[in-house]
Amino acid sequence: MPRTAIAAELAVWDLAHVWHGFTQMAEYEPLVIERAEGCWLTTADGRRLLDGVSSLWCNLHGHRHPVIDGAIEAQLEKVAHVTTLGMVGATAVEFSHRLADALPGDLNHVFYASDGAAAVEAALKMAFQYWRQCDSPQLGKTKYLAYGGAYHGDTLGSTAVGGVPAFHAMFAPLLCEVIRADAPDRRVPAGATPAESTAHHLVQLESVLAARHAEIAAVVIEPLVQGAAGMVMQPPGYLRGVRQLTQKYDVLLVADEIVTGFGRTGAMFACQHESVTPDILCLGKSITAGYLPMAAAVASDRVYGAFLGSHETGRTFFHGHTFSGNPLAAAAALASLDLLQSERMVEELVPQRAEQLATALAPVAASAHVAEVRQLGMLAAVELQDAATGRPLAAERRGGYHVCRESTQRGVWLRPLGDVVVVMPPLAASAQELAMVGEVLAASIAAVLGRE
Ligand SMILES: Cc1ncc(COP(=O)(O)O)c(C=O)c1O
Numbered sequence: 001m002p003r004t005a006i007a008a009e010l011a012v013w014d015l016a017h018v019w020h021g022f023t024q025m026a027e028y029e030p031l032v033i034e035r036a037e038g039c040w041l042t043t044a045d046g047r048r049l050l051d052g053v054s055s056l057w058c059n060l061h062g063h064r065h066p067v068i069d070g071a072i073e074a075q076l077e078k079v080a081h082v083t084t085l086g087m088v089g090a091t092a093v094e095f096s097h098r099l100a101d102a103l104p105g106d107l108n109h110v111f112y113a114s115d116g117a118a119a120v121e122a123a124l125k126m127a128f129q130y131w132r133q134c135d136s137p138q139l140g141k142t143k144y145l146a147y148g149g150a151y152h153g154d155t156l157g158s159t160a161v162g163g164v165p166a167f168h169a170m171f172a173p174l175l176c177e178v179i180r181a182d183a184p185d186r187r188v189p190a191g192a193t194p195a196e197s198t199a200h201h202l203v204q205l206e207s208v209l210a211a212r213h214a215e216i217a218a219v220v221i222e223p224l225v226q227g228a229a230g231m232v233m234q235p236p237g238y239l240r241g242v243r244q245l246t247q248k249y250d251v252l253l254v255a256d257e258i259v260t261g262f263g264r265t266g267a268m269f270a271c272q273h274e275s276v277t278p279d280i281l282c283l284g285k286s287i288t289a290g291y292l293p294m295a296a297a298v299a300s301d302r303v304y305g306a307f308l309g310s311h312e313t314g315r316t317f318f319h320g321h322t323f324s325g326n327p328l329a330a331a332a333a334l335a336s337l338d339l340l341q342s343e344r345m346v347e348e349l350v351p352q353r354a355e356q357l358a359t360a361l362a363p364v365a366a367s368a369h370v371a372e373v374r375q376l377g378m379l380a381a382v383e384l385q386d387a388a389t390g391r392p393l394a395a396e397r398r399g400g401y402h403v404c405r406e407s408t409q410r411g412v413w414l415r416p417l418g419d420v421v422v423v424m425p426p427l428a429a430s431a432q433e434l435a436m437v438g439e440v441l442a443a444s445i446a447a448v449l450g451r452e
Helices: 003-017 066-076 090-102 116-133 156-161 165-174 194-215 238-248 270-274 301-305 327-342 345-365 399-409 431-449
Strands: 033-037 040-043 048-051 107-113 143-147 178-181 216-221 252-256 280-283 295-300 370-376 379-384 415-417 420-423
Touching: 048 431, 066 327, 090 107, 090 295, 090 327, 107 116, 107 301, 116 156, 116 216, 116 252, 116 280, 116 295, 116 301, 143 156, 143 194, 156 165, 178 194, 194 216, 194 238, 216 238, 238 252, 238 270, 295 301, 327 345, 345 370, 345 379, 345 431, 379 399, 379 431, 399 415, 399 420, 399 431, 420 431
Parallel strands: 143 178, 143 216, 216 252, 252 280
Antiparallel strands: 033 040, 040 048, 107 295, 280 295, 370 379, 379 420, 415 420
């Protein structure tokens, strides 16, 4: 069958049978990927697209990296699946050991899940159960403090701590009560210096913690940057302040590093920018360099210790997943960590690439259609605006959607968050590839929103 005919058939089947996440299926235009190599995707009909969002924020070393492919193939020769319920695969043990070594502080106990949301769900239940069986139990600690604009996944617990109305408001009747703090956006209050912004948000957090700490099991935060909120950046020192306040008021800190982990922000883990060790740290997405589903909630010695005792004490964490700690995923994760560490990627490659990305996005930032370009390491976002008024675009224009559709047609796959275009290529993207992302995005903005 000719390639175009196969592609047409796949498009029909895609529309008929695949229900895509976060996608209005009545408007969906099939985009079927047949293969990928490095930073390039090849569609079923043979078009090549530069992967500008790392396969949804998770690919690090490019697609079909020989070291990771080789590690998965070698693992296949041994065993493809071993559960972690009462046993474990050797590769998952080795990876856990290496991960604990790479993580800050005493985050030594890796609880595996398969998606980020499930890792957050585990972290929430761990925090709740911790207060029931720690040395000085506090049974009133049954709630979580989370942020406006937060996104932690789509299970009911992770939805409850989420704070994006468009995603989460629908499910409100199903969700546990959450105490909400404002998004720690470094642009707030308007006109504030970074230090003033930090102080403002910490004062707000402290007022809530002072009043309600006896009810709060954990503060749940995306450290340094709220991803799905539109890559909203926090002011410097905020995370460190949160850690100090959670210690002062005896509340656990859950750091969701599902987006920020594994070098993306310029440190191996975002918490390390502010020398913070949370009580539980969640990982996902790039844990396997975006190869295979794996996620984890990693607990400190203190949290883990509260779960130990004889069977009769009922301290067991009754929670788990069939595919947790899957050996193929663990092999990919171990190979990716090897690459990150042995090639000193976080220390050397990421700063260099981040500078190249900033250069590539400079013409975009200069556009009157752009309110702001935000960047932290190899994570960037372009916030669109109405060039005439300098205010947000009217929602019905769907600026972000149309700009990304245009850029995909021009050869760079991008995906928006409302009117924020996420730019997050693999860490392995070359200077030329990063330049192409910038050029195509600038041209797409001009084509969709008009030349200035
Ligand atoms: C910060 C954060 N946490 C959790 C998740 C959920 O991860 P998953 O989609 O793997 O369930 C996401 C997904 O984008 C995320 O951005």
